[in-house]
Amino acid sequence: MSENPLHHILALSLQANNFPNALKHLTSCYNTINTTSDSHLLIDFKTLTLLNRLYNKYSSQIFLPLSKLFLLISKIVIKCNTDIVLKVVNDILMLCEILKNTDIAKELEASVQELLNILSKTELENEQKEVVEGLIIKKNFETFDTKIQEIIQLVKENNITSMHELFDLFSSFESFTEQIELFSSRLSPLISVIHERNNIELAKKLLMFLEHFVFKFNYSIQINDCIELYKISKTSKLTPKILETVYEILNTIIPYDISITQHLLIIFQRLCLLFPSYINKFYEHIHSVLFSAAYSGSSDIKSKASGLLYYIINTSEINEDLKTQLSKSPELSALKNDKDFCFSLDVHEKENSVKLEDLQPFVGLPLNANIQAGEEFYYCVEIVEENSILTYGFASRYYDIDFELLRVDLPTPQIIIKENNIQCSDTTYYKSKLISSPGLYKFIWSNKKSWFAFKNIRFRIEVLTPCHKIDGNENNPHKVIDIICDDGIKITKDVLEVGIWCKEKSVWVMAAGVEEEMSELDINAIQGFIYRREQDAKRKYLSVKIGIVGKKIKKRSDLKQLKCVIMARDVDAVALLNEFEMHKSYLKQSQGFSSNSSNTLMCIMQDEGLRSCVIHKGHIMVDNNNQPIGDLSRANISDIYIGISTLLSLFGPGTVILCGSDTPNIQQVLERIKILVPEPILRNSLIKTSVYGPSASLIAASFLYFLNNKLKTHI
Known part of the structure; x- marks a missing residue:
């Protein structure tokens, strides 16, 4: 061996x-x-x-x-x-x-x-x-469920202490992950009883509880004289699993008057940003609150409602049926006619800035630690991006506490803060710091000086990462290929390559030779498709590489749940696929293409519109603004024959690849363009249909990760 x-x-x-x-x-x-x-x-x-x-x-x-x-x-x-x-x-x-x-x-x-x-x-x-x-960890919810039953009994007595007990119960955990899991799965019995009581004070507290889990996650933060946009990193831990509990809480709060329900506008704003493809589930709730805001709300509330309605109707990721229903609803005409029915930063909660030193985000409930006499408790945080913000706060019950913050992934740990005997039983200790260097940071609370007394602390630690120039849910036209997330695993036989082609009215997905049609680009549907392919193969793949292509591809933050996602325009992906196949064939045969035609490739797609790109020496050509050169859609050219002639005249001689559902035959193309293209260029050019024919877009999507790494075309 x-x-x-x-x-x-x-x-x-x-x-x-x-x-x-x-x-x-x-x-x-x-x-x-x-x-x-x-x-x-x-x-x-x-x-x-x-x-x-x-x-x-x-x-x-x-x-x-x-x-x-x-x-x-x-x-x-x-x-x-x-x-x-x-x-x-x-x-x-x-x-x-x-x-x-x-x-x-x-x-x-x-x-x-x-x-x-x-x-x-x-x-x-x-x-x-x-x-x-x-x-093996066996999850045991018995203690939690027993406590919930005690809270339910207090609710039945209309005792407001019940909600204080609920907040306290959720503040008894060491991790936000535990809080989210229990919020998503164990609260239905309690919410049902609160719903039955018809008690406005209980409803107000329940709404406050909801706001801790559908929390504000976008912040405009003033750092010195500059205002920068940041996002709470724990947003990635919010999954669609929370939505059933959110739905039940909304059912409980909706029956109350506008003085209560107006606060749901901000909940809907956040849900639209977090789960745009799921928001149609809340149609009745949204319509009810918007209607109340339109006719019973203050001018400020009506303004917020108009901005939210505009955002929903004009966001492509949101279900078309929901947009149509809201848009055509006569009850909401007052909002559509309002002066604030337009784009607003307020929907993203980016409008009002906060100074770095005043920043106190609330994500879930505070976490809990019990520190025995003579011992320490520590909590680690990995900072992934430079210039992130680290916020932390804590309070102790009855006693002072020693505290230290270190960066530990260094030859000698770097002390960032070290304070002894912090008095925080009456006033919460809270600070925010700009962290310039990614690394591993360690919080330590020490009770080593105590001989007898254990100490109980409640604490919050949050990381906010800088928002980049292109928002996660907006189209980024400045990159040929967009890497949404990458697991770092290279392609081997243990990797499943999945291709997704997004069309205007359908989505096609393919892997391991199997194609399926979906109604929309839905995370759960994609995960279900992958699971079925693993069941077919009777194996779990080491990595799943997902390529997504379409006419206009928009980035979505929820796609990061899929671990490895890469995106491109369909025409760019098909062009790269054909260039690779041509280059491979040329290397094998050392014939078949002239040097000119093998160096320049023009790909033209006619499918739900006309678009194109030009590849020269393996790279898609871009201008100084990183916009694709030779894109017919930017030139407003809709006639394919004029488009082919224009590209050949500008970039020829070369190889022209035709693809899409409305592609004319080659002979017809040659007849129509021969009087439009200079004869020497046409004579030294090759016009052909794409490899893989009608399936080219879907196959290019499945190969997109490979093509990106092989050809190095992303900007």
């Missing part, structure tokens, strides 16, 4: 004279695992021992890169023998404890539970079985 290459790479990493060089070898280790068939054979006890030595040598500097390597290992190690799997589980749990509460720690914990559940269904030795059963 040949030597395991990881042993050599990891040995070089250990021998490196500094951490950057060690990290290069660790990255090489990641890539080797990622690109090797049967890569599980590389994971043996020697590999894991060498990784442990790296951990011991570099300590906190290497925690994050090592955790990402172990996340990759966790996806393949189940094929190894049980002792190796358990060793990996042990090493991952050690990292999870160190990286407590970071997103990567949550991913690692989920991977461990998946491994343990698979192991539990296999034949194990008694000792192994005990270890596995002891590590």
Whole structure:
């Protein structure tokens, strides 16, 4: 058997004279695992021992890169023998404890539970079985449900204390993830009883509770003399699973008068931004609140309602039926005729700025920690983007507390804040800091000075990331290919490539030779399609690469849930696909295209309109503003024959690729353009239909990740 290459790479990493060089070898280790068939054979006890030595040598500097390597290992190690799997589980749990509460720690914990559940269904030795059963986390909601029943009893007595108890219950957890899970799945009995009581004070408190989970996430923040736009990073943890509970709460609040329901406008604004493809579920609620605002609300409320209605009607991601119903509703005509029926930053909650030092975002309820005498509690945060904002606040019950904030992914941890004996039992301690460098940051609350008393703290920690020039839900025409998110895993036989073609009235999806039609670009539908392909293949893929193409592609933040998504115009993707196939054929045969035609390719698509692009030497041509050169849609040319003639005259000679559902035959094209194109250009050019015919757009979408990495065309 040949030597395991990881042993050599990891040995070089250990021998490196500094951490950057060690990290290069660790990255090489990641890539080797990622690109090797049967890569599980590389994971043996020697590999894991060498990784442990790296951990011991570099300590906190290497925690994050090592955790990402172990996340990759966790996806393949189940094929190894049980002792190796358990060793990996042990090493991952050690990292999870160190990286407590970071997103990567949550991913690692989920991977461990998946491994343990698979192991539990296999034949194990008694000792192994005990270890596995002891590590499997069995969710127990008994204590929570008991407390909810106590709160329900108070609600039945119309006791407002019930809602204080609810807030306190949700403030007893150590993570926002727990709060969201319980909000999404365990509150129906309580909401039903509140609905039955018809008590306005209970309804007000329930609305306040809802605002903690459908929270403000866009902020205009004044930093020195500049105002910058930021977004709460925990927005990514909000999934459609919360919507059923949101729906039930809205049902409870809607029957009250405008003094209560006017506050739902801001809830609908946030839901439209977070879940545009699901907002049609709330049609009756939205219509009711807009109607009340139009005829019973103040001028300010009517203005907000008009802005919201305009946003809904003019947002492409929102269901067309909902837009039509609201647009044609006579009850809402007063809003459509209002002077504020126009685009407004207020819908995005970006209008009013706040100074950095005054920033106090409320995301969920405060988290909780009980610190025994002589002990510490810590909470880690990974800052991914430079110039992010870190906000934190805490309060202790009865006692003062020692506090420290460190950056720990450095050779020597950097102390950012260190304060002792902070008095925060009466007034909350709150600060916000601009963090210039990405890294791992650690909050420590210490009770080491105490001999007897434990200390209880409630705390909030939020990361706000800068909003880039192009909003996540807006079209970005300045890139040929847009990488929405990337899992970093290279294409191997363990990767599923999914292509999605968005048309005006339908969406087509394809993978593993199977095509399906969807009514819209819906995350759940895509995940269901992927699940069915995995069931067909009787395997779980290491990575799923999703390419999305269409006439006008718009980025959506919820697509990041799919882990690896890349987008492009359909004509650009088809052009790249044809260029690749031509280049491959030319290399194999060394014939078939003249040097001119092989260097320049013009792709023209006629399908729901005319559009085009020009490729020269493997790259789509763009102007100084990064706009595609040679796009007929920008020139307002709608006649395909004039379009072909124009492109050939400007960029020919070259190869012309015709694609789309309304493409004329080649002979017809030649007859129509021969009097419009100079004869030498036409003689040295080639006109042909696209490879893969009518399926070209869908196939190009499925190959988009490959094409992007192979041809390096993204700007």
